[in-house]
Amino acid sequence: MHEALRHLGLTWFLGAVYLRRLMEYRADFLIGTVSFFVAVSVQALTISMVFRQVPVVQGWRYEEVLFLLGFSLIPRGLDHLFTDNLWELGRKFVQRGEFFKYLIRPVDPLFYLISERFFYPEGLGQLLAGISITGYAAMMLDLHLSVPKLAAAAGLVICGAMIYMAIKLVFASLAFWTVVSLPAMAAVYELSSFVKYPLDIYSGAVRLLLTWVIPFAFTAYVPVTYLLFDRTDLIFWTPLVAVISLAIALTIWRKGLAVYEATGS
């Protein structure tokens, strides 16, 4: 308990430090933010041109697809904001023998690892872009969410971020066995781009993969179908999937850590 509180305090402190650093490198922060806005705007524009040809695609209207597009970026951005350093574990830390430094401080190694890139500018840009597009689509839909539903939305976003972190952590941890795990990590992460569009357009195999194997569907499709269409068939699975994914990820992380330490690095 005391450890958890201590790490919470560190999060607060480090958050302030990195936020200040963000403001120092304002140009980088702005460009990172703008680049996601630009990317998602291009996607939104493309979708609008598609919908000029047909009014409905698999039961989804333009504004609803736009809402999904924006919403899919929110948990993604939230996770990106905090856990970007996991990429470096997959890319080079084990290979270059730089990982040991995370083990010699009196802080949890995973916390230390990800805290080095708290408030990563690109993550903030992704988050802001997602919120803007979602808000814009909600306005076009004249969407009015009750307070309990808004609270549920916030909770679902956090579950989504947990799922992203879990998946990244699993594949980053593979580096403890394979030295470099970046290709696998990048490929699996790229699967998340499927969920920016309604899952209904994909084949059964893809839907199964994205729901029960690499559960990205719970970060966007399931929450949005609940918020827009009141579909509740999978909604209660969301927090369960988030917690289970994170539990699995942490188990693999700890196993990998044990392997790393055992080899006397």
Add this chain to the structure above:
Amino acid sequence: MIGTLRRGWAFFQANLQTVATYRMNFLMMAAAGLIAIAIQVSLWRAVFAGSPSPVLAGFTLDEMTTYILTASLIALLLNHRVEHEVAADIMRGDIVTAMVRPIDYQVQKFFFGLPLVLANLAFVGVPIIALTVLPFDMPLPPARNVPLFLVSVSLSIGIAFAIDFMIGCAAFWTASIWGLQVCKSAIVFLFSGQAIPLSFFDGLLGALAQALPFRSLVYIPACILLGKYGGAADVTWLLAQQCAWLLVLLLLSRVLWRAAAMRLEVQGG
């Protein structure tokens, strides 16, 4: 001319070994490319399923599927990273050494960038083709369009080089080309026809798409491969447009280069 080619070959070989070490990057690009194609094809299948007409903006579903694959492959060939090379040269000051060499700077950079283009084709393009065309029995374009397609793509590679070179030159005036590059990538992605065929653009966007040079990068070669042109006169006109833009942009890049080099001399570099 022979001398230039021989010297250029040296730069080609120099980068060939470096490029070969980036196997990981190619794997990732192939995976990302395949996923992007799968998403687009799924989307358009759903759109056509819900459409009263089997033709949208002049494309059938089969043509759209081939277009998506073709556009992805062409985009690979346009990935020189010349802008990074030029900007890096400028930042590191290597630009001075490069200019002293008995070979034109732009020619140097062109040959240097070619291994990457070929490697993209071999290590990303071929796997993508193997994993899409063969297992999924994708509709193939008519073989008779291929020769003209190759001519058109060669022109596209030149145009992309000129544009990227100019972006790289911006490093003379700004601290970092990152922001400029992000904007350029987005604009090119949209107006080259990679996001969606340009026949879907109407109104102001349509006019803009016609006026900008980026349609020569992907849309024109893809249309030539698909046979989407009226006749011999039509295809000649398309190729002429590409040639014209190539000349204009190369000229512009040289003018920009001269301006930048002049600035270097003034600063005593």
